Amino acid sequence: MNKSLIAAGSLLTLMIASCSKDDVIEQPVATPEISISNISSESSVAQGDTLYFKAKASEGSTLSWSVDGTPASVTDSVFKFVSVKLGAHTIGVTASKSDKQSSAQTEVTVYGKYRNGTFILNEGNMTSENGSLTFISTKGVVTDSAYFKANGTFLGNVAQDLFINNNKMYIISQNGKTNAVGSGFENDGMLIVANAETLKKEAAYNEELTVLRWPTHVAVLNEQNIFLRDNNGIYRFNATTKVLTFIKGSRSAAKLTMAVSNNKVFVAAGTKVYVVEADKDTLTVAIDMKASVSGVVKASDGNVWVSTTTAPAKISKINYRDYSLIKANEISAGAVGAGFGATPGITAKGDTLYFSNATTRIFRHIFTSNSTEFMVDAKTMVEDAGIVYNNIAVHPVTGEVYLNTIKGYGLNYLVNNISVFNFSSGTKLSANYKNYTNFPAGIFFTDGFK
Known part of the structure; x- marks a missing residue:
């Protein structure tokens, strides 16, 4: 009887102990938190350039990234x-923790x-090579032979000028498909149209332009109004109908860059500036400057700058609407000639x-104050700056001045510089790109066509 009581007591004690023990209740695992941030602070990027993204997730989470739904082999917090x-x-990122997942995404273009x-457009050595394009990105990265890298073919022989309109780049070459003697390299011809962002060729015109004699410049209003300058004058080419029409009265058009402003083309021509409009086969007007014109450039307000060299040399501003003279400044120092070039x-x-x-001697003129000052002789800052090949160009946004020089003729053209000067405070050589040009025909800023 005592043994039974003892056994029963032990059982009761065990049951009481079991009931008093805290029950273990398993807590549910929370869905991990996840967010994504753009470290680069840019929502768009050029082909081949890099953007960085960073994920922030709950502690202990495993990360996986994707692009357009396709998994990327990256598990780090930075992508x-x-x-x-x-x-x-x-761009997507997923955080995983204990069979729970959450995702975040962001868009990029x-x-x-x-x-x-x-862009630096290069004529090339006409006896041994065709034209080419050198490109300098906004980050200062140089791409040599950019058109060839995009297409596997060359620009025409002796490339002369380019123009960007409606996301298309138009490139004119003096000798067209006539290959450099002995080069063996096929080229795409006289007038090439390429995508302005990728440089992929969209069209090339040769047989349609056989009447042209040594074309040198191109200016574009639209695909039906592509203006070409050659030794005879100005032609209007319609890329839709493939019709080339001579602009009556334009025979004195100078071998200089044409300016486009407010759907009109302004052309240097001796002592005059010709104005040509869309769909017209004759000149709209010939503005008499009464002095030799050395340059016609679009002003930021839509009007037109004109430089004249006949003593006294002047820089004038012309109203693009009625072609009246707004103001003319006499130049007190330096010379505003175009030299032997075509810019x-x-x-x-x-x-x-x-x-x-x-x-190599650069001057600056402030039009509103009618003041002119000498800035620098590039030879004092740039090694082998022997010959200036075509004129300087100022960046329309940064204000930096670009200068192309070669050491000399013969094989010395292979030693060359693209020099960038900053005159915002004193004189600074902000960049110098050595040995990228081949007889540079001109300097072209994409911002200048916007």
Whole structure:
């Protein structure tokens, strides 16, 4: 009886102990938190350039990234995005923890590599090579032979001028498809149309332009109004109908860059400036400057700058509406000639103009105050700056002045410089790109066509 009581007591004690013990209740695992931030603070990027994204997730989470729904082999908190595919892309990141997941995403746009930057158009050595394009990105990265890299073919022989309109780049070459003697390199011809962002060729015109004699410049209002200058004068080419029409009265058109403003083309011609409008086969007007014109450049307010060299040399501003003279300043120092080249004797940002007469001596003219000052002789800062090949150009946004020089003729042209000067406070050589040009025909800023 005692043993039974003892056993029963032990059982009761065990049951009481079991009931008094705290029950373990398993808590549900929370869905991990996740967010994504753009470290680069840019929502768009050029082909081949990089954007960085950073994920912030709950502690202990495993991360996985994706682009447009396709998994990327990255598990770090920082994701490096690089793409050559144009258009919108979705960057996603997923945080996983104990079979729970949450995701975040953001959008980014990839645009063409060549949308923003500076082009140097190269004539090339006509006896051994065709034209080419050198591109300098806004970050200072140089792409040599950009057109060839985009297409696997060359520009025409002796490339002369380019123009950007409606996201298309138009490039004119003096000798067209006539290949450099002995080069063996096929080229795409006289007038080439390429995508302005990617440089992919969209069209090439040769047989349609056989009447042209040594064409040198191009200016575009639209696809039906592509204006070409050659030794005979100005022609209007319609890329839709393939019809080339001579502009009556334009035979004195000078071998200088044409300016486009407010759907009109302004052309240097001896002592005059011709004005040509869309769909017209005759000149609208010939503005008499009463002095030899060395440059015609669009002003930032839509009016037109004109430089004249006949003593006294002047820089004038012409009203684009009624072609009246707004103001003319006499130049007290330096010379506003175009030299032997085919680019304007002046270049402008706002009311600040620069000129060098195709020499290494750079001058600045402030139009509103009618003041001119010598800025620098590039030879004192740039090694082997022997010959200036075509005129200087000022960036329409940064205000930096670009200068192309070669060491000399013969094989010395292979030693060359693209020099960038900053005159915002004193004189500074902000960049110098060595040995990228081949007889540079001109400097072209994408911002100058916007």
